[in-house]
Amino acid sequence: MGLPRIFPFFEQCSIGIRKSMEKKELLELEYQCIQECAPWCVSECPVHVDVRGMCAAMRTGDFASGTKIFRRFVPFPGIISRICDQPCRGICKRREAGSAIAIRSLERAALTWAPGPGQKPAVLPRKDKRAAVIGAGLSGLTAAFDLAKKGWQLVVFEAANKLGGSVWNYPEHELPREIIDRDFEVLHQLDVEFRFLKTAGLDFSIDDVLNDFDAVYLGSGNPSSAPPGPALTPEGVLTVDPVTFETEQAGVFAGGGLIRGEQNPSPIRSISDGRRAAISIDRFLQRVSLSASRDNEGRYDTRLYTNIEGIEPRAEVVPADPSLGYSAEEAAEEAGRCLQCECMECVKVCEYLAAFKGYPKSYLRQVYNNLSIVAGQRHANKLINSCSICGLCQEVCPENLHMGMVIKAARQTMVKQGKMPPSAHEFALLDMDYSNSERCALTRHQPGTEISTFLFFPGCQLTASSPKNTARTYSLLMERLTGGVGLMLRCCGAPADWAGRQEAFAGVPADFEAQWQAMGRPEVITACSTCHSVFKANLPHVPIQSLWEVLAGLDLPPTSGTAVPVVVHDPCTSRHEAGIQSSVRTILANMGCEIHELPLSRERTECCGYGGLMSFANKELADKVVERRISESPDLYLAYCAICRYQFRSMGKPTWHLLDVIFGDGDLETAAQKGPDYSQRRRNREHLKASLLKELWHEEMTLQQGDESVKLSVPDDVRDVMQDRLILIEDLQKVIGWAEETGFKLVSSRSGRFLAHHTVANVTYWVEYYPSDEGFTVHNAYSHRMKIREELKQ
Amino acid sequence: MSNYVKEDEAAEWLCAKCDIPLESKNVEVEYMGSKYPVALPRCPKCGVVFIPEELAVGKMAEIERLLEDK
Numbered sequence: 001m002g003l004p005r006i007f008p009f010f011e012q013c014s015i016g017i018r019k020s021m022e023k024k025e026l027l028e029l030e031y032q033c034i035q036e037c038a039p040w041c042v043s044e045c046p047v048h049v050d051v052r053g054m055c056a057a058m059r060t061g062d063f064a065s066g067t068k069i070f071r072r073f074v075p076f077p078g079i080i081s082r083i084c085d086q087p088c089r090g091i092c093k094r095r096e097a098g099s100a101i102a103i104r105s106l107e108r109a110a111l112t113w114a115p116g117p118g119q120k121p122a123v124l125p126r127k128d129k130r131a132a133v134i135g136a137g138l139s140g141l142t143a144a145f146d147l148a149k150k151g152w153q154l155v156v157f158e159a160a161n162k163l164g165g166s167v168w169n170y171p172e173h174e175l176p177r178e179i180i181d182r183d184f185e186v187l188h189q190l191d192v193e194f195r196f197l198k199t200a201g202l203d204f205s206i207d208d209v210l211n212d213f214d215a216v217y218l219g220s221g222n223p224s225s226a227p228p229g230p231a232l233t234p235e236g237v238l239t240v241d242p243v244t245f246e247t248e249q250a251g252v253f254a255g256g257g258l259i260r261g262e263q264n265p266s267p268i269r270s271i272s273d274g275r276r277a278a279i280s281i282d283r284f285l286q287r288v289s290l291s292a293s294r295d296n297e298g299r300y301d302t303r304l305y306t307n308i309e310g311i312e313p314r315a316e317v318v319p320a321d322p323s324l325g326y327s328a329e330e331a332a333e334e335a336g337r338c339l340q341c342e343c344m345e346c347v348k349v350c351e352y353l354a355a356f357k358g359y360p361k362s363y364l365r366q367v368y369n370n371l372s373i374v375a376g377q378r379h380a381n382k383l384i385n386s387c388s389i390c391g392l393c394q395e396v397c398p399e400n401l402h403m404g405m406v407i408k409a410a411r412q413t414m415v416k417q418g419k420m421p422p423s424a425h426e427f428a429l430l431d432m433d434y435s436n437s438e439r440c441a442l443t444r445h446q447p448g449t450e451i452s453t454f455l456f457f458p459g460c461q462l463t464a465s466s467p468k469n470t471a472r473t474y475s476l477l478m479e480r481l482t483g484g485v486g487l488m489l490r491c492c493g494a495p496a497d498w499a500g501r502q503e504a505f506a507g508v509p510a511d512f513e514a515q516w517q518a519m520g521r522p523e524v525i526t527a528c529s530t531c532h533s534v535f536k537a538n539l540p541h542v543p544i545q546s547l548w549e550v551l552a553g554l555d556l557p558p559t560s561g562t563a564v565p566v567v568v569h570d571p572c573t574s575r576h577e578a579g580i581q582s583s584v585r586t587i588l589a590n591m592g593c594e595i596h597e598l599p600l601s602r603e604r605t606e607c608c609g610y611g612g613l614m615s616f617a618n619k620e621l622a623d624k625v626v627e628r629r630i631s632e633s634p635d636l637y638l639a640y641c642a643i644c645r646y647q648f649r650s651m652g653k654p655t656w657h658l659l660d661v662i663f664g665d666g667d668l669e670t671a672a673q674k675g676p677d678y679s680q681r682r683r684n685r686e687h688l689k690a691s692l693l694k695e696l697w698h699e700e701m702t703l704q705q706g707d708e709s710v711k712l713s714v715p716d717d718v719r720d721v722m723q724d725r726l727i728l729i730e731d732l733q734k735v736i737g738w739a740e741e742t743g744f745k746l747v748s749s750r751s752g753r754f755l756a757h758h759t760v761a762n763v764t765y766w767v768e769y770y771p772s773d774e775g776f777t778v779h780n781a782y783s784h785r786m787k788i789r790e791e792l793k794q
Numbered sequence: 795m796s797n798y799v800k801e802d803e804a805a806e807w808l809c810a811k812c813d814i815p816l817e818s819k820n821v822e823v824e825y826m827g828s829k830y831p832v833a834l835p836r837c838p839k840c841g842v843v844f845i846p847e848e849l850a851v852g853k854m855a856e857i858e859r860l861l862e863d864k
Contacts, residue, residue, distance in 0.1 A: 377863050745811070784854045789823070790843055
C-alpha cells in the first residue's frame with residue numbers, strides 16, 4: 001500500500017494553494033475517523049437532543065445537568081417529555097442487547113427531579129421587521145419562540161382561544177394541563193403578540209398578512225390557511241422546499257401538519273419544522289442565503305459504529321408507580337443502560353492510541369498542527385514517534401483508517417523539514433549501519449558452488465539474537481534444498497523506513513538488489529517477516545518465500561517440538577501474510593505441538609512494542625505494549641520473529657523462537673532465557689560472520705569489536721542500566737581508552753573510582769570505573785547529547 | 795543554573811590528572827543550535843568538568859527534549 005500524501009509540500013505551489021491542499025487532505029483523513037459522529041438517538045431525533053449526554057449525567061444522579069441539556073434542544077420540555085413520539089427508540093443501539101432506552105421517561109424524570117429555574121431566553125435587540133405565524137401549535141410556537149429570540153417582531157394568529165393547537169387533544173393523564181401552561185409562559189416573556197380566534201381564510205386572508213408582514217410561517221395544520229396556488233400535493237398537503245421550508249411564494253414558509261398531512265402526527269418533528277423554518281425566516285429577513293450550510297438538519301444517517309460484542313442484555317427499568325414516572329434511583333438505573341455509543345475500536349486494541357488520551361481524529365489534528373508549526377514547541381513529536389506503524393488500527397477500523405501510515409508520512413515530513421528529534425531513532429539507525437558494514441555483512445554462494453538457486457536472508461535481528469539458530473538453519477537449508485543456497489547477512493532497511501528517513505532507506509534495498517542480481521537473481525528465503533514485508537513492498541520483482549513456508553514442506557529434525565502447549569504470537573509485519581501464518585502452524589502441528597491462539601492473532605495481531613522503533617522513541621509505552629500482550633495468556637509463547645521473542649522475554653514472559661523448537665531447544669530453560677543485550681547483539685552479528693566464514697568458506701576474518709585493549713567487566717545490574725540508556729560496551733571502551741590515554745578523568749575521594757567522559761559521534765558517555773586484574777570494572781554509565789564546551793588544557 | 799550540582803556531590807570528585815578539587819565555573823553547553831552557560835564543577839587547571847548522573851538523565855535530558863521539539 002502506498003503512503004497517503006500526508007500534508008506534503010508542493011514546492012511549486014504558492015503557500016495559499018499548498019495550505020488548502022494540505023487542509024483538504026486533513027479533512028479527508030479526519031472524515032475517516034467516525035468517533036465524533038453522532039450516536040443513533042441523536043441523529044434520528046429531528047432536533048438532535050443529546051440523549052447520550054443526558055444519560056451520562058443522569059446515570060450519576062446529576063439530574064440538573066440532564067435537564068439543562070434537554071432544555072438546550074427543546075423549547076417546550078415539559079410537553080415533549082410527555083408526548084414525544086420518540087423516533088430515537090426505534091434505532092437505539094440498546095435494542096440489540098435488551099430494549100431501547102426509555103428516553104421520554106428519562107426526560108420526564110430529569111424535569112421532575114431537577115426542574116431548574118426554567119427558561120430565561122437571551123433575546124437579541126429588537127429589529128424593525130415583522131413576521132407572522134399562523135397557527136399556535138407546536139411548530140408555529142417554536143418558530144415564534146426562535147424568531148422572537150432573534151429580535152424580530154412576532155404576531156401569532158390562532159383560530160382557537162388558547163395556545164397549543166393539537167396538544168390539547170392528549171388526555172390530561174398523559175399531558176397534565178399545568179405543564180402546557182408552564183411551558184408556554186416563556187412566550188409571554190418574549191413579547192410575542194397573540195391574536196386569538198382568528199381563522200385564516202375566514203377572519204383574515206393570507207394576502208392581507210402578506211401585505212402587513214415581511215415573512216409568514218404557516219403552521220396551522222389546516223390546508224385552508226395555505227396560500228392560493230398549485231402547490232398542494234394530490235394528498236392535499238402543501239409542498240415546500242425540503243431544506244428551507246419555503247413555499248413557492250417567496251417569504252412564505254410552512255411546516256407541521258400542513259406539509260406532512262395528519263396521518264403520522266409527530267410532536268418532535270413539528271418542533272423541528274418550526275425551528276428549521278425559523279432559521280430560513282431569520283435568513284430571509286436578513287437577506288442572506290436560505291440554503292447555505294444546512295447539513296444534518298432534521299433526522300439524518302450517522303456513520304458511527306459501536307461494537308456491542310460482550311455487552312450484557314439489560315431490560316428497560318419499569319417505574320414502580322407508572323403514573324408518577326421514574327424515581328430518582330430508577331431514572332439513574334435506566335440512564336445507566338445507555339451504551340454511551342461511540343466507536344473507539346482502534347483505541348480499545350492499541351496501547352499507543354490509548355496512551356495519548358484521544359482518538360485518531362484528534363490525533364490527526366495534532367499531527368497536522370505539529371507539521372505546520374513555523375516557530376514554537378512541537379508538542380506532537382512524541383505522539384508521532386511512538387506509533388509502531390503495525391496497522392492493527394486499520395484492521396479494526398470500520399472506515400479503514402490506517403493511523404500508522406499517517407504517522408509514517410508525518411515522520412518523513414519531519415525529516416524533510418529537518419525537525420525530527422535526533423535522539424528518537426539514532427541508536428537504531430546506527431545499529432542498521434553497523435549490520436550493513438563490513439563487520440557484519442556477508443554475501444556468499446553455498447560453499448563449493450558458484451550458483452545460488454536460493455538465497456537465505458536471516459535478517460539482522462535473528463543473527464543478533466541467535467547466531468546458533470542462524471547457522472543451524474543455514475545448514476538445514478543447504479542440506480535439504482538443491483541448486484545451491486546462498487547466504488546474505490545484512491539488514492533490510494526497516495529501521496530507516498520506520499524512522500521516516502527516505503533517503504537513508506532507499507539505499508538499503510538498492511544495495512540488497514545489486515548483490516542479489518550479482519548472485520544470479522536467486523529466490524530469497526526470509527526468516528524475518530519485517531524483511532519479508534520490506535522486500536515485497538520495495539522490490540516486488542524479487543521472488544521471495546518465507547523460511548516458514550519452506551520449512552512447512554520439509555521433514556524437520558526428530559528432536560523438534562515442545563512438551564507443553566504453545567501460544568502463537570504472529571509478528572505485526574506478518575499481518576497480511578496468511579500463508580506465513582498458516583505455515584508456522586503447520587510446522588508446529590508437524591512437530592506435534594499443541595497450539596493455542598490469542599484473542600488477537602493473524603491479521604489482527606498486536607505489535608510487540610518494537611515496530612516503528614517504538615521502543616527507542618518511547619520505551620515506557622513499549623513496555624506497556626509488551627505487558628499487555630504477554631498478559632493475554634498464561635501459557636508459554638511462541639514467536640517467529642527474533643525481536644518479538646526478545647521483547648517478551650525482556651519482560652519475563654517465557655517465549656520460544658520457532659527455530660528453538662525446531663532444533664530441539666523446546667525446553668523451558670530456553671524459553672525463559674533472556675535475550676542478548678544491545679552490545680552482545682552487535683558482537684553476535686560480527687562473530688557469526690567470522691565463524692561462518694571460517695567454518696564454511698575457510699576464510700579468516702579479523703574481529704574489530706570495540707577496543708580489544710580495553711577489557712571491561714560489567715556486572716548484570718550495570719548492563720541493565722546500559723541497555724535502558726542505549727549505551728554499548730564499545731562506547732565505554734572508547735571513553736575509558738581515551739581517559740586512560742590522556743589522563744582526563746576524575747577520581748572519587750570516597751571510593752577511589754574514576755569517572756571519565758568522552759563524546760562518541762553525537763553522544764557524550766560517562767563511565768564510572770575501577771581498574772581490575774584483567775582490565776576495568778564498570779560501576780555506572782550514563783550519557784547526554786548536549787555538548788560541553790570544555791576547552792581542556794594538557 | 796548554578797544549583798544543578800550539589801556541593802557535597804561535587805566535593806567527592808577530584809581531578810585525577812591535576813590532583814586538585816573542582817571549582818564551580820560557567821561552562822558553555824550547546825544543543826540543537828542553542829547555547830547556554832551552566833555553572834559546573836570543573837578542574838581549575840585542566841578544565842575537565844563533572845556532570846553527575848542525576849543531572850545528565852534528569853534536567854539535561856529534559857532540556858534536550860525541549861530543544862529537540864523546538
